[in-house]
Amino acid sequence: MSSFVIEASGLSKSFGQTHALAGVDLQVRTGEAIAIMGASGSGKTTLLHCLAGITRPDAGTVGFQSGAGRVEVTALGERERSRLRREAYGFVFQQGLLIPELTAVENVALALMLNGMPRARAEEYGRGWLAALGLAGMEDRRIGQLSGGQAQRVAIARAQVTGASVVFADEPTGALDSATSAEVMQALLDSTTGQGRTLVVVTHDADVAGRCSRIVDMRDGRIVGERVPGVTA
Amino acid sequence: MIARVAWLLARPGTSGAAASLLPVTAFAIVTSLLLTVLGGAQTFWTWTDDFGVTYQALAVVALVLLVVPLASLGGAAARLSARRRDDRLATLRLLGATPATVSALAVLESVVLAVAGALAGVVLYFALVPLIALIPFRGEALGIDGVLLGVPALAGVVAGVALLAAGSAVLGLRQVVISPLGVRTKQEAPKLHWLRIVIGIAVIAIAFLMMSVLQVAGSMLVILAMLGAAFGGTIAVLNLIGPWVIRLVAQSQARRAKTPARLLAARSVLESPKAAWRQVSGVAMTSFMAVFAGTGIALLGSFGEAGDVEAMQLFADIRTGILITVVGSFLMVACSVGVNQAAGILDRGELYRSLDMLGMPTPTMDTARRRAVMSPLRITAIGSAVTAAVVMLPLTGAAIIVAPLSLAVIAGVLASGIGVVWLGLLATKPMLERAAAG
Ligand SMILES: Nc1ncnc2c1ncn2[C@@H]1O[C@H](COP(=O)(O)OP(=O)(O)O)[C@@H](O)[C@H]1O
Ligand SMILES: [Mg+2]
Numbered sequence: 232m233s234s235f236v237i238e239a240s241g242l243s244k245s246f247g248q249t250h251a252l253a254g255v256d257l258q259v260r261t262g263e264a265i266a267i268m269g270a271s272g273s274g275k276t277t278l279l280h281c282l283a284g285i286t287r288p289d290a291g292t293v294g295f296q297s298g299a300g301r302v303e304v305t306a307l308g309e310r311e312r313s314r315l316r317r318e319a320y321g322f323v324f325q326q327g328l329l330i331p332e333l334t335a336v337e338n339v340a341l342a343l344m345l346n347g348m349p350r351a352r353a354e355e356y357g358r359g360w361l362a363a364l365g366l367a368g369m370e371d372r373r374i375g376q377l378s379g380g381q382a383q384r385v386a387i388a389r390a391q392v393t394g395a396s397v398v399f400a401d402e403p404t405g406a407l408d409s410a411t412s413a414e415v416m417q418a419l420l421d422s423t424t425g426q427g428r429t430l431v432v433v434t435h436d437a438d439v440a441g442r443c444s445r446i447v448d449m450r451d452g453r454i455v456g457e458r459v460p461g462v463t464a
Numbered sequence: 465m466i467a468r469v470a471w472l473l474a475r476p477g478t479s480g481a482a483a484s485l486l487p488v489t490a491f492a493i494v495t496s497l498l499l500t501v502l503g504g505a506q507t508f509w510t511w512t513d514d515f516g517v518t519y520q521a522l523a524v525v526a527l528v529l530l531v532v533p534l535a536s537l538g539g540a541a542a543r544l545s546a547r548r549r550d551d552r553l554a555t556l557r558l559l560g561a562t563p564a565t566v567s568a569l570a571v572l573e574s575v576v577l578a579v580a581g582a583l584a585g586v587v588l589y590f591a592l593v594p595l596i597a598l599i600p601f602r603g604e605a606l607g608i609d610g611v612l613l614g615v616p617a618l619a620g621v622v623a624g625v626a627l628l629a630a631g632s633a634v635l636g637l638r639q640v641v642i643s644p645l646g647v648r649t650k651q652e653a654p655k656l657h658w659l660r661i662v663i664g665i666a667v668i669a670i671a672f673l674m675m676s677v678l679q680v681a682g683s684m685l686v687i688l689a690m691l692g693a694a695f696g697g698t699i700a701v702l703n704l705i706g707p708w709v710i711r712l713v714a715q716s717q718a719r720r721a722k723t724p725a726r727l728l729a730a731r732s733v734l735e736s737p738k739a740a741w742r743q744v745s746g747v748a749m750t751s752f753m754a755v756f757a758g759t760g761i762a763l764l765g766s767f768g769e770a771g772d773v774e775a776m777q778l779f780a781d782i783r784t785g786i787l788i789t790v791v792g793s794f795l796m797v798a799c800s801v802g803v804n805q806a807a808g809i810l811d812r813g814e815l816y817r818s819l820d821m822l823g824m825p826t827p828t829m830d831t832a833r834r835r836a837v838m839s840p841l842r843i844t845a846i847g848s849a850v851t852a853a854v855v856m857l858p859l860t861g862a863a864i865i866v867a868p869l870s871l872a873v874i875a876g877v878l879a880s881g882i883g884v885v886w887l888g889l890l891a892t893k894p895m896l897e898r899a900a901a902g
Contacts (some may be wrong), residue, residue: 280821310825312822313820313824313825314823316821316822316823317822317823317824318823320823322818322821322822324818326814328814328815328818330731330815330819331735332726332728332730332731332732332735333727337727339726341727342822344727345724345822345823345824346722346723349722350721351724371887389822
């Protein structure tokens with residue numbers, strides 16, 4: 232079994248005249264936390280979406296190594312990719328993007344229910360994850376009744392509850408102050424690499440990136456450098 | 465600033481043509497319906513006999529009935545317009561425009577859409593005139609000359625629709641916040657007092673009593689007035705308790721929900737039972753009207769002497785009028801649901817996109833959205849039909865014997881009402897798919 236959980240090669244993607252990705256090769260190791268940094272518009276989100284099977288690149292391939300074997304993500308159809316995302320991956324977005332009318336625990340349980348788990352058991356797992364993330368007692372609150380940092384923890388619980396082997400996070404702390412941001416990032420790391428899972432995080436924040444095991448820098452749709460935090464390039 | 469504002473508002477929308485076409489279509493249908501009813505009814509005012517007054521009164525009732533769904537459609541169109549321009553309105557706020565300025569612009573835009581729709585409605589009306597001319601009243605087709613409206617009436621209706629759009633836009637915007645970060649629905653915890661139920665039951669009881677003494681009332685006009693009062697009172701009650709019942713049912717559905725779609729649907733109804741009611745209340749009116757009118761006509765018919773040609777004609781004409789009003793309100797309900805759904809989808813565009821990324825299948829989102837409308841709709845349609853039946857109880861026995869067809873009519877109206885709402889949902893499915901795909 233390869234030690235790379237995701238292997239991408241020759242990825243390119245254009246939107247009209249914009250070359251969002253112009254030939255990207257990237258290998259993500261099992262159990263690492265990799266940060267993707269770069270200026271706004273440098274193609275970070277597009278890369279994340281290609282790696283996660285949300286967007287299909289114009290050229291290049293993405294492979295995913297699961298317990299059951301290697302999957303050629305770029306060769307899968309819309310439905311299979313959707314299924315791969317809900318079964319094998321977890322996602323955390325900048326704004327949480329939780330469902331406002333559901334309670335915290337329902338938001339988390341929904342991810343399991345989509346995979347066919349009965350509701351009662353799904354909510355039990357959900358409660359467990361919320362408690363582990365320091366949200367015990369807030370399970371039945373609606374999202375509007377939570378602070379930004381708390382909502383982001385709910386999103387982390389949702390990304391983790393299915394036992395996702397890779398979690399993709401796009402600026403997960405982008406809307407938070409620096410103290411809350413550090414806490415949320417710690418929660419994200421604990422629940423991913425802390426459990427032997429993999430984290431791919433897009434961020435602007437040097438502090439957030441500094442907690443990862445590896446940083447790749449992007450410019451104009453290309454990877455222009457790779458660093459290990461704490462070591463100057 | 466002015467040039468910038470003009471440019472911002474003139475840019476083509478990013479949310480697709482459906483979002484701007486829907487309100488325009490809605491206003492066009494509303495206008496042509498109003499003109500049709502006005503055109504058809506203007507003949508009534510040339511009649512000077514006793515029956516003429518009754519016809520005029522009934523025409524006014526039909527117009528009033530159409531104004532209710534019309535107003536809620538106007539409000540929905542305004543909310544849609546605010547959301548459609550979400551990015552631009554938010555940009556304006558960022559540029560330093562006050563909330564009042566931005567609201568005024570949103571209202572202005574929905575008036576512009578209303579006028580565009582109203583003008584299209586006038587054209588549609590002219591296309592319909594040959595058909596309207598064929599409708600028989602008092603045994604005679606109305607005729608082209610009878611239904612053609614003059615320029616002042618046409619201008620008046622267009623202005624009226626524009627005014628209504630402005631008024632309901634102001635009301636509709638009170639429910640959304642336009643902040644520099646975008647347009648969103650205000651988070652208000654739904655509050656519904658139990659007193660509603662007490663008042664509701666009292667009014668229904670009074671209506672029941674009125675219907676019980678209807679048979680001893682002497683003149684046709686008194687009977688019509690009492691029917692009207694019972695009718696109006698019960699509709700008001702439906703508006704009062706409808707949201708409450710919808711919330712009660714949704715609460716139990718949320719507890720029992722086993723699939724993601726059912727859970728989402730029940731929770732989104734609970735989010736605002738009033739909004740859920742508003743979307744389907746048009747059908748409540750029509751299904752209520754169907755029972756009330758169907759049995760009422762049958763009753764009136766049983767009063768008329770076999771030889772009284774004029775009275776028999778009046779009953780036949782009331783039937784025609786009801787048919788027109790029912791079809792009209794169906795069209796408005798379909799538009800209303802379409803417009804409301806479009807607004808909702810745009811409002812939640814980013815959320816739908818994120819759910820798609822998480823791997824939620826689009827059919828699951830669509831099922832949830834459909835259930836969130838269809839479930840309150842079923843409660844509403846059946847509940848209001850039952851309420852109407854209760855009020856009509858003192859009379860139904862006779863009515864059913866005299867006119868077994870009225871039951872078939874009621875069932876038909878209910879089924880069509882549910883059908884048009886379903887069409888309104890279907891029409892917005894492509895928007896959902898586009899929102900999810902991003
Ligand atoms: N759906 C899209 N349609 C058009 N252009 C897009 C789209 N997504 C991204 N782009 C463009 O591609 C480039 C890279 O975008 P993105 O990956 O979002 O960058 P980043 O996340 O680093 O800010 C930008 O110029 C952006 O405008
Ligand atoms: Mg980005």
